[in-house]
Amino acid sequence: MYKYILAAALSLPTLAFAGECDLEITGSDMMQYDKTELTVPATCEEVSLTLKHSGTMAKQVMGHNWVLAKTADMAGITEDGMKAGLEANYLKADDTRIIAKTKVIGPTETDTVKFKIKDIAADSDLTYFCSFPGHSSIMKGKFIIKK
Ligand code: ZN
Numbered sequence: 001m002y003k004y005i006l007a008a009a010l011s012l013p014t015l016a017f018a019g020e021c022d023l024e025i026t027g028s029d030m031m032q033y034d035k036t037e038l039t040v041p042a043t044c045e046e047v048s049l050t051l052k053h054s055g056t057m058a059k060q061v062m063g064h065n066w067v068l069a070k071t072a073d074m075a076g077i078t079e080d081g082m083k084a085g086l087e088a089n090y091l092k093a094d095d096t097r098i099i100a101k102t103k104v105i106g107p108t109e110t111d112t113v114k115f116k117i118k119d120i121a122a123d124s125d126l127t128y129f130c131s132f133p134g135h136s137s138i139m140k141g142k143f144i145i146k147k
Contacts, residue, residue, distance in 0.1 A: 022048045027064030027130060029055030031138055038128065039144040050112040051102045059106030064130045065089055066102045068143055071127040073097040074136060081131040090131040104132060117145055
């Protein structure tokens with residue numbers, strides 16, 4: 001009897017475990033994220049990313065956000081973001097190139113963004129980065145949607 005139950009369980013379509021769709025990343029006073037790559041299963045109904053700040057330096061000096069976009073769009077987004085300023089979280093308003101974003105946070109702050117990935121093409125080359133001026137050269141990583 002047990003064998004049949006197991007077989008039935010194994011034949012269920014592969015759904016992502018909720019935990020796999022919940023990501024966490026921390027930015028530091030060293031102008032670095034603690035992860036250089038983030039992977040989520042393509043089956044995630046919704047991805048949740050929480051950004052934390054492990055440092056003590058003020059937001060105006062060492063603030064961090066988390067922005068997801070196509071790798072090719074990163075330079076343009078950060079360039080426009082620099083002009084937008086801290087008040088705008090160093091992002092141009094209504095920038096359609098941005099897939100997901102958090103606000104710029106300082107020490108002890110966190111911010112969570114929830115977004116859907118089902119409309120993103122399978123072979124998309126995606127990068128996440130911090131749009132605080134000068135940070136994206138180091139503060140970036142690969143975002144992989146695992147099929
Ligand atoms: Zn940063």
